[in-house]
Amino acid sequence: MASDLILFYAFGAIAVAATLLVIAQSNPIYSVLLLIASFMALAGLYVLLDAPFVAVTQIIVYAGAIMVLFLFVVMLLNAPREDALEASGSTEESTGARALGLVLAMAMAIELVWALNRTRILGFAFPEGRGGTSWSVAELGRILFGNYAFAFEATSILILIAMVGAITLAGRHLTEKRIPNPDPRIPSPESRIPSPESRIPSRSPWQA
Amino acid sequence: MVTPFVIAQLAMLGFVFFMLLNSAAVMVYVERKVAARIQQRMGPWLVGPYGALQPLADIVKLMFKEELRPKAADSILFALAPVISAVAAFTAFSVVPFGTETTLFGLLDRPVPLQVADVNVAVLVVFAVTSMGVYGIVLAGWSSNSKYSLLGALRSSAQMISYELSYGMALASVLVLAGSLSLRDIVNAQAGSWLHVIPRWYLFLQPLGFFIFMTAGVAETNRAPFDFPEAEQELVAGYHTEYSSMSFAMFFMAEYINMVTVSAVATDLFLGGWHGPFLPEYLGWIWFLLKVSFLLFFYVWMRWTLPRYRYDQLMQFGWKVLLPLSVVNLLLTSAGVLYFG
Numbered sequence: 001m002a003s004d005l006i007l008f009y010a011f012g013a014i015a016v017a018a019t020l021l022v023i024a025q026s027n028p029i030y031s032v033l034l035l036i037a038s039f040m041a042l043a044g045l046y047v048l049l050d051a052p053f054v055a056v057t058q059i060i061v062y063a064g065a066i067m068v069l070f071l072f073v074v075m076l077l078n079a080p081r082e083d084a085l086e087a088s089g090s091t092e093e094s095t096g097a098r099a100l101g102l103v104l105a106m107a108m109a110i111e112l113v114w115a116l117n118r119t120r121i122l123g124f125a126f127p128e129g130r131g132g133t134s135w136s137v138a139e140l141g142r143i144l145f146g147n148y149a150f151a152f153e154a155t156s157i158l159i160l161i162a163m164v165g166a167i168t169l170a171g172r173h174l175t176e177k178r179i180p181n182p183d184p185r186i187p188s189p190e191s192r193i194p195s196p197e198s199r200i201p202s203r204s205p206w207q208a
Numbered sequence: 209m210v211t212p213f214v215i216a217q218l219a220m221l222g223f224v225f226f227m228l229l230n231s232a233a234v235m236v237y238v239e240r241k242v243a244a245r246i247q248q249r250m251g252p253w254l255v256g257p258y259g260a261l262q263p264l265a266d267i268v269k270l271m272f273k274e275e276l277r278p279k280a281a282d283s284i285l286f287a288l289a290p291v292i293s294a295v296a297a298f299t300a301f302s303v304v305p306f307g308t309e310t311t312l313f314g315l316l317d318r319p320v321p322l323q324v325a326d327v328n329v330a331v332l333v334v335f336a337v338t339s340m341g342v343y344g345i346v347l348a349g350w351s352s353n354s355k356y357s358l359l360g361a362l363r364s365s366a367q368m369i370s371y372e373l374s375y376g377m378a379l380a381s382v383l384v385l386a387g388s389l390s391l392r393d394i395v396n397a398q399a400g401s402w403l404h405v406i407p408r409w410y411l412f413l414q415p416l417g418f419f420i421f422m423t424a425g426v427a428e429t430n431r432a433p434f435d436f437p438e439a440e441q442e443l444v445a446g447y448h449t450e451y452s453s454m455s456f457a458m459f460f461m462a463e464y465i466n467m468v469t470v471s472a473v474a475t476d477l478f479l480g481g482w483h484g485p486f487l488p489e490y491l492g493w494i495w496f497l498l499k500v501s502f503l504l505f506f507y508v509w510m511r512w513t514l515p516r517y518r519y520d521q522l523m524q525f526g527w528k529v530l531l532p533l534s535v536v537n538l539l540l541t542s543a544g545v546l547y548f549g
Contacts, residue, residue, distance in 0.1 A: 029282075029285070029350070033285075033343075033347075036343070052327060052328060052329045053329050053332070053389075056329050056332040056333055056335075056336050057332070059336040059337075059339075059340070060332065060335060060336045060339060063336075063339075063340065064336060064339035064340065064342075065339070065369075068339075068342055068343075068346070068365065068369060071343070071346060072346075072365070075346070075350050136328075137329065137389055138387075
């Protein structure tokens with residue numbers, strides 16, 4: 001299908017260009033927006049691969065939920081000007097970091113080329129045509145909760161732990177600011193939360 | 209490639225676009241008239257019969273106004289934000305079906321559905337596109353470089369993100385019931401009636417779901433009594449304080465179109481879409497129109513009846529009442545489907 005090919009190249013070009021511009025931007029707000037554009041283009045590619053569910057999930061989870069959070073952090077820290085200053089000041093002194101970055105990028109590129117070649121040689125590359133397997137949501141669900149039930153549940157527990165951790169860290173300075181209990185013999189309502197000294201001192205994730 | 213079917217689909221696209229544009233104008237008129245009636249006023253009455261041409265006059269006025277931009281505003285994002293809002297509003301409706309398939313009195317060789325795009329994950333598309341609308345508001349608030357705008361945008365996005373969860377959960381319980389993600393399938397599952405009296409609408413199987421969906425829908429569209437982003441007494445006009453002329457009109461239009469979309473999706477999910485008694489199947493869109501109109505009237509009615517909540521009450525309600533309720537509803541629905549289905 002010619003139209004499919006045109007759309008593929010269009011989406012691919014948008015995705016690559018937007019991703020490149022993400023790192024070329026000095027204004028973090030624009031970076032966030034370009035990343036959203038890149039995610040949208042990826043969603044378009046998923047639609048072309050006959051996976052509308054994955055495409056929509058990509059938009060809901062990445063472009064919708066995660067990037068809103070990014071935008072908030074960038075917006076509320078009001079970073080643009082500071083970052084521009086830092087970037088202009090630090091370009092001369094960070095040759096070591098640049099060299100390291102270059103080496104890592106090279107390693108990554110070589111790895112990618114090797115991995116892609118390997119998949120082609122081993123023959124489990126893209127099936128001819130669409131392979132006639134257009135996954136329905138019901139099938140996906142059955143696989144997810146059948147074959148991969150353990151991985152699924154383990155991931156959900158991992159996310160739960162991360163959430164609890166984030167709330168504990170974020171809520172810590174709220175409890176710290178409260179007036180301490182004058183009489184140590186009276187159990188305070190916060191006594192179930194360990195005292196601030198007993199925990200590792202660290203900054204809240206929002207200041208990181 | 210250019211078959212009558214393709215032409216019909218393109219015509220459908222234009223038709224839906226045109227109707228959505230008009231629905232915003234009509235809704236402005238209805239809102240003003242109903243508000244006036246509720247407050248024992250006349251409402252607009254000078255322009256045209258019963259003031260019916262008032263929206264037209266408003267549009268002309270908005271077009272001729274000067275496009276103002278604060279000096280400190282980020283010019284690109286300031287211009288982009290209303291566009292994002294409007295595009296998201298229009299796009300969300302594209303997957304909403306509003307009638308059965310038609311051959312246009314035999315003009316077409318195969319029937320064309322009354323819907324812009326029949327997507328098999330339509331419900332999720334609506335959900336995804338609605339969540340994109342947040343960006344328009346957030347960027348408008350941030351790029352204006354004004355404290356009222358920023359505060360309005362922050363409130364609005366916090367509210368939309370909080371209520372999106374309950375909104376999604378309410379959607380999910382209908383999905384479980386219908387066993388499909390396609391809005392057309394969901395509507396078709398609601399055809400017919402129980403005992404020839406009660407229509408098989410999901411409203412009767414999911415009363416709680418309907419309540420959650422509508423409440424979250426009101427919060428999603430930033431309407432009263434949840435209209436904090438624009439709480440005049442505190443925030444001037446919220447995120448669009450600095451906007452004027454047509455860019456303001458775009459936000460305004462997006463708000464009304466979002467209302468129409470939420471009402472249309474609610475009709476499809478809970479009120480049986482275009483199914484109804486007395487009318488033949490091909491006139492089903494009349495039923496659809498009536499149901500959507502009723503829901504829209506309800507929106508307006510509510511705005512002029514209920515006072516605005518306090519912001520902390522809104523958040524408390526969203527996280528501590530609506531979200532648990534929607535989770536319970538989803539669990540009960542799943543259990544019911546497992547047991548009876």
